[in-house]
Amino acid sequence: MNVTATHPYVAALLAGSGALPKSPAAWLDARRAAALERANALAVPTTRDEEWRFTDLTPLTKLQVQPVTTAVKVSAGDVAAHAVPEAAISLVFVDGVPAPELAQRGALPAGVTVIALTDALKSHAALVEPHLGKLAGNEPAGDDLFTALNTAFLQHGVFIHLANNAQLKAPIHLLFVAAGNGVATYPRCLIVAEGGAEACVIEDYVALGEAAYLTNAVTEIAVAPNASVRHIKLQRESQKAFHISTCAVTLAKDARFQSHAVTLGARLSRNNLNITQQGEGAQIEIDGLALIGGRQTADTHTLMDHTKPHGTCKQTHKTIVGGAGHAVFNGKVFVREGAQLTDSSQQSRNLLLSDKAHVDTKPQLEIFADDVKCAHGAAVGQLDADHLFYLKSRGLPEAQARNLLTYAFGAEIIDHIPVPSLVAVLEKLVMARTEAGV
Amino acid sequence: MSTVLDNLVSQPYKHGFVTDIESESAPKGLSEDTIRMISAKKNEPEWLLEFRLQAYRHWLTMTEPQWPNVHYPKIDFQAISYYAAPKPKKKLSMDEVDPELLRTFEKLGVPMHERAALAGVAVDVIFDSVSVTTTYKEKLAEVGIIFCSISEAVHNHPELVKKYMGSVVPAGDNFYAALNSAVFTDGSFCFIPKGVKCPMDLSTYFRINTQDSGQFERTLIIAEEGAKVSYLEGCTAPQFDTNQLHAAVVELVALDDADIKYSTVQNWYAGDENGVGGIYNFVTKRGLCKGHNSKISWTQVETGSAITWKYPSCVLLGDNSIGEFYSVALTNHMQQADTGTKMIHIGKNTKSTIISKGISAGRSNNSYRGLVKIGAKADGARNFSQCDSMLIGTQCGANTFPYIQVNNPTAKVEHEATTSKIGEDQLFYFQSRGIPTEEAVSMIINGFCKDVFQQLPMEFAVEATKLLGLKLEGSVG
DSSP: OOOOOSSHHHHHHHGGGGGSOOOSOHHHHHHHHHHHHHHHHOOOOOTTSGGGSSOOOHHHHTSOOEEOSSOOOOOHHHHGGGOOTTOSEEEEEETTEEOGGGOEEOOOOTTEEEEEHHHHHHHSHHHHTTTTTTSTTOOTTOOOHHHHHHHHTOOOEEEEEEOTTOBOOSOEEEEEEEOOSSEEEOOEEEEEEOTTOEEEEEEEEEESSOOOOEEEEEEEEEEOTTOEEEEEEEEEOOTTOEEEEEEEEEEOTTOEEEEEEEEOOOSEEEEEEEEEEOSTTOEEEEEEEEEEOTTOEEEEEEEEEEOSTTOEEEEEEEEEEOTTOEEEEEEEEEEOTTOTTOEEEEEEEEEEOSTTOEEEEEEEEEEOOSSOEEEEEEEEEOOOHHHHHHHHHTTOOHHHHHHHHHHHHHHHHHTTOSOHHHHHHHHHHHHHHHHTTO | OHHHHHHHHTOOOTTOOOOOOOEEEOOBOOSHHHHHHHHHHTTOOHHHHHHHHHHHHHHHTOOOOOOSSOOOOOOOGGGSBOOEEEOOOOOOSGGGSOHHHHHHHHHTTOOHHHHHHHHOOEEEEEETTEEEEEOSHHHHHHTTOEEEEHHHHHHHOHHHHHHHTTSSSOTTSSHHHHHHHHHOOBOEEEEEOTTOBOSSOEEEEEEOOSTTBOBOBEEEEEEOTTOEEEEEEEEEOOOOSSOEEEOOEEEEEEOTTOEEEEEEEEEOOOOOTTOOSOEEEEEEEEEEEOSTTOEEEEEEEEOOOSEEEEOOEEEEOSTTOEEEEEEEEEEOTTOEEEEOOEEEEOSTTOEEEEEEEEEEETTOEEEEEEEEEEOTTOTTOEEEEEEEEEEESSSOEEEEEEEEEEOOTTOEEEEEEEEEOOOHHHHHHHHHTTOOHHHHHHHHHHHHTHHHHTTSOHHHHHHHHHHHHHHHTTTOO
């Protein structure tokens, strides 16, 4: 394992990879080494790369980050505000390293396993091996530097396993706390739902201060026939942070997957969601909301790959952009040859609140089957003058009317989240942001 | 259903024949000497040679674009002959035009005299690269309209050509535009002076004839303040086995309150059912709405070419200017199309409309790629886009790649796209009314394309409807 990257920033990022302890499994060492080889050959993408056409990573390359060496002490009081009371279990990571003393563990039903990845490699290696590092990095979107980096640094994270028909109604809460400055973290989550199983996982990224750091997260989700996974991702990183994440999902026959992603934080964030429908009749719902202002950039790239017939996918992505914010959306929908009777729809709705705010949106359909129903729509606009007038005629001041309408625009996504305490927190956050003019 | 498809797909190209006229071709290959030769042959002024050479030098530094969703063998630019002209014979009147040439046009259904007289169309006939004859010139000259080949314009109106050529599509704009700027042989030039509404539709009829000679036309249309013109472009080509490169450049300039409507029906040879042969149609078309309240409207019906790769665009610079794009692209067999438009909103209250209908059959691949860009100063800009695809058969593909970039909060941009097929129940309904499947399909497709056909001038609308019918004859049902 040698760092031979010619790109200086990639070489700098990879510098710490030699210090990784040997993993308990030889196959994992091999996967890490392969990822390092891939990362060595790649450069930091520029706006000349189609996948990064609208998001300029230059600010990131000016930030020197290293994997955490000395952990910052975080007390239970520091993270108390981020607790999710409904959760059956809550695991906490500080700068990517497990903090078991902060975890909240309740009794889990039989067949449900939620443990740190380092433990899973010892106790559940046979279940981890078929999936870890196999789902992410093999998407049709092509070679991604950040996925390769995450795999090269693969050490800490979470393994969630649901045995056949194991069902957990209460959500599983994974809290990733950023505390250190100049830190690069590479969290990894693997969620495996066996046949007929059901679970809801909350990935929650928060910051304790206003530090500058890089979170490079990868989540892999394998959903077996008839199983159902709901994935909620909240991103509230610091305003100086960089957050780049990839979530790779494979769905077997009649599997269900629901994704809710809410982006509020980070100086620059990129959310990749790559879903492959590998079995017939899978059902997918994708909700996304980005609320940004200041000089923030929020980039969401989704890829819905229908490879088998009878799949359905309903996607709604909304952005609210104030200040000099920049929202980017690219939603790819592939319908492969033979994926007949696919019903896939996609909406990109964007609300611009200020003169300097801007949006680049690119829905994309690639269809190779003739008996399908596919539609996409994109709209960019401002608050409706009639709606404002109506509220003002009812005695609401201009500012309040604007806030209410802005909030209502985002509420459609937030209200879909079936965790009341999260909805309450998000409502408060969004209200506060819209009142502050984003 | 599949037999009809097969029949439709296996329609032979009805315009395939080679006219046997001696043509004077340049030796194959491209160098500064070739360009000097073309320029000398055409007796061009020094500034134009300089324009060509600069474009050529810039072209040498460029690489072929790889981003479009089309696949073809690498083009050997040194294996193309860049100049072909019918052997010059003294031609004094229409009666003295080579009868062979006239017969070609007759086979194509362009009886020049009748067409010109009956349809009220002035036809600037381009046969390979040199303008042979131009009709109706006097009638147009009466109102001050200049409609001639670009080589004539270079000699007779150098100040206009010099002012506007390259002002919309700069010589170094892209790889194929640079190539065209270096080696263009002829094309049409049209100038509508201030306040003049062109009394008839202007038209040019292209035909690629000499085997292996790439065509590099250059069209320049200028509408001065308050002028109005409708321009028609239609093309067919004889059947050849070697691919022919076609890299044209079309530039439109609309000043204050001017209105330009540009319609195209393209039916070049598309190659056989295995994708052998066919035209590569790599075209740069761009209109500049330079003045306030100006309007440019593109309408295209693309049914031919092995590969169609073009994006007729509008730069909406003047306040309240309007850009429109109406397109029907039909691909069959192994055809590939990557087409769409760019609407660049710069001025205030600019509006654009995009209606694109893609139909794919056989093993073809049809992509819509479009850009709607709202600049920071384009207050009140408005765009509506609709891109619908129809798939006929299970082996074809339909893609949409819309790019939407908005930098102004007062802009309103809407984009919609759908993909569908001809429903069994729709066909059943027609059949229950006694309408045969094939006719029903043709009616459904015509209905699908109605929004675009409505925009075409009358003669073209008829031709386009027939073309789609011909292209899909026996292929669906």
